[in-house]
Amino acid sequence: MTDAMTENPSDLIASDRVEGTAVYNREGERLGHISNFMVDKLSGQVRYAVLSFGGILGLGQDHYPLPWSMLNYETDKGGYVVDLSRETLDSAPKHLPGERPDYTDAYGRSVFQYYGLIYPW
Amino acid sequence: MTDAMTENPSDLIASDRVEGTAVYNREGERLGHISNFMVDKLSGQVRYAVLSFGGILGLGQDHYPLPWSMLNYETDKGGYVVDLSRETLDSAPKHLPGERPDYTDAYGRSVFQYYGLIYPW
Numbered sequence: 001m002t003d004a005m006t007e008n009p010s011d012l013i014a015s016d017r018v019e020g021t022a023v024y025n026r027e028g029e030r031l032g033h034i035s036n037f038m039v040d041k042l043s044g045q046v047r048y049a050v051l052s053f054g055g056i057l058g059l060g061q062d063h064y065p066l067p068w069s070m071l072n073y074e075t076d077k078g079g080y081v082v083d084l085s086r087e088t089l090d091s092a093p094k095h096l097p098g099e100r101p102d103y104t105d106a107y108g109r110s111v112f113q114y115y116g117l118i119y120p121w
Numbered sequence: 122m123t124d125a126m127t128e129n130p131s132d133l134i135a136s137d138r139v140e141g142t143a144v145y146n147r148e149g150e151r152l153g154h155i156s157n158f159m160v161d162k163l164s165g166q167v168r169y170a171v172l173s174f175g176g177i178l179g180l181g182q183d184h185y186p187l188p189w190s191m192l193n194y195e196t197d198k199g200g201y202v203v204d205l206s207r208e209t210l211d212s213a214p215k216h217l218p219g220e221r222p223d224y225t226d227a228y229g230r231s232v233f234q235y236y237g238l239i240y241p242w
């Protein structure tokens with residue numbers, strides 16, 4: 001996945017290249033990887049990406065919904081770099097893989113608010 | 122993948138549930154499956170899905186960019202149903218998996234025009 005956003009000369013990224021890409025914070029700590037992302041069925045707008053973190057062999061991993069705009073791909077890192085400390089992530093909205101919450105507007109709004117971002121819908 | 126759009130009560134779909142989902146036309150013919158879809162890195166807007174069709178064991182498959190709005194999930198079919206004849210698909214913009222075109226606006230526009238849709242960007 002080191003070339004996730006570099007082989008395509010345009011401004012588009014393939015969905016399966018986002019999935020699995022590592023996520024680091026600005027301190028260089030590896031926070032996890034993007035397991036998948038959620039798309040509005042009607043408009044085709046990505047609502048947020050899901051950061052998967054922790055657990056062993058996929059068991060017990062926590063899933064953190066992250067606003068798409070937080071993801072910045074850095075070629076030399078071979079992954080996304082987000083402005084997010086471990087401490088901020090500790091208290092962030094999360095769920096277990098088998099406990100996917102209702103992705104309502106209210107839930108989305110609470111996620112964006114947690115990260116200090118405006119919910120654009 | 123029969124429950125691709127039904128287990129989630131909201132209007133969102135997970136990226137990895139779109140990938141691999143079968144695509145049929147209104148005549149019930151199986152046209153192929155969605156291999157992945159292309160997302161605008163900056164805005165998070167899906168530009169189009171990629172329909173994979175033909176070939177044996179993945180070899181020689183053609184990839185057809187399809188506007189996201191053409192995809193309508195039908196639960197009883199367990200897949201997307203698109204208003205698209207085999208004949209229309211025969212002449213549609215396509216490429217081999219290893220020959221991904223430059224996803225420029227001009228290219229996207231030509232794809233949308235082929236299907237009689239307005240290019241919204």
